[in-house]
Amino acid sequence: MPKKKNITKKTTKNPKKPQAVKEELLLQPPRGMRDILPADQVYWQQIRRLSEKAAADFGYRRIDIPLVEFTNIFSRSIGEGTDIIDKEMYSFSTKGGEKVSLRPEFTAGIARSYIQHGMNVSPKPVKLYYSGPCYRYDRPQEGRFREFFQFGCEALGEQDPVLDAQMIQMGWRVIYQLGIRSVRVSVNSIGCPACRKSYRSLLVHYFESKKQKLCIDCKKRLEKNPLRILDCKEDKCVQVRASAPQSIDHLCEECRVHFKELLEYLEELEIPFDLDSNLVRGLDYYTKTVFEFLTVSEGGGDAKKNALGGGGRYDGLVKMLGGESTPAVGFSLGMDRLAVEMKKLGARQYKEPKPRVFLAQLGVFAKKKSLRMFEALERSGIRVAESFGRGSLKSQLKVADRLGVEITLIIGQKEALDETVIVKDMASGNQEIIDAGKVVDEVKRRLKKIGH
């Protein structure tokens, strides 16, 4: 008798293997992240070039640290109760169960590295600079991304306010040299833990009496982080804080003198700055000086202040992470925001050095010879262009013309066999055949004669 079919089971070709559900392929990066395409690199190159030059001019040495750190390095440094830690961290557990996070900034990782590698025994201050991507799960909007890039400098082991002034000078110089002339510096002092304690109580006392008028977030901040109420953007909080006590009126003698000296240095440097008693910054490690580089952009009738960078002193951070007491100060610039601003202003872009020589070839044997010739010319510092993929000499010479080179070198079948090269002066059109072995010297001689 034929077997009865089981009609309740669904019949599939291979019932043991579940059908894989294909997820939709989204051809875009996650929200708040983007590609920086070659057309925009002209701005980025200029930013990298000028910022690294400033770092070198002021004696800073490059450091690279991992993109990922143990989460508590960030939560202890930046502080529980800050937006970065409470809302914006990309945190996850590894397969080995380690709790790690993508860096939302560099300073905490730099302090960790300073302690780990015993940099405290190096001559002070230890001056470090860095650049690279950071991650914050923030609400994306113009100039605010979830993956963004910072350039920054940190000086560890020095408490003199002249270092604070130099940090401001460096950041300001880079921004200004990029062509962003509307930049202004906001500065404030939030004191040291000793004077901040009494200031904090005054602030709590003040805001407690106006609690009903504060936004929901600020009501919470009143318990956790009352200083942050000072930089809330909500209209009602802005009104309430207008008559709040100001930190600079409540500094201890040491912090007051430090701030006074910093302002004198800034005046000496002729850097335009504004005292902003509401500037507290969104990271808990700061002591004494805090500052931001701001540019004002017109947006929909409203003048909007845009922070291109910020920084300050963090004298307690290294100790808090387990190192010895180490005064320190630093700043970071938001490279994405600098690029956005430069683009808006049509600021000066980085110009790739132009090739001065074009290398044309005809035939397989000549192409092989040209590969070696290209290498020899490049190695001796001559910028050469080529179009090896093109077959006809005519189309190669067209490229040479378009690039505006001064000399074109041509290797045809005959020249490849004879070990010679045709040297064509592009201005006069004159051609000369020379030994392949003498090309580098001859090209150098001619370029020197042409000049620049």
Ligand code: HAM
């Ligand atoms: P920060 O103010 O949090 O400070 O960030 C510095 C700069 O990074 C900002 O002024 C802004 O230009 C840029 N930035 C921050 N978040 C974003 C974002 N979501 N999208 C685009 N750009 C952004 C720090 O990170 C401190 N570590 C600075 C410092 C160094 N303090 C002492 N040393």
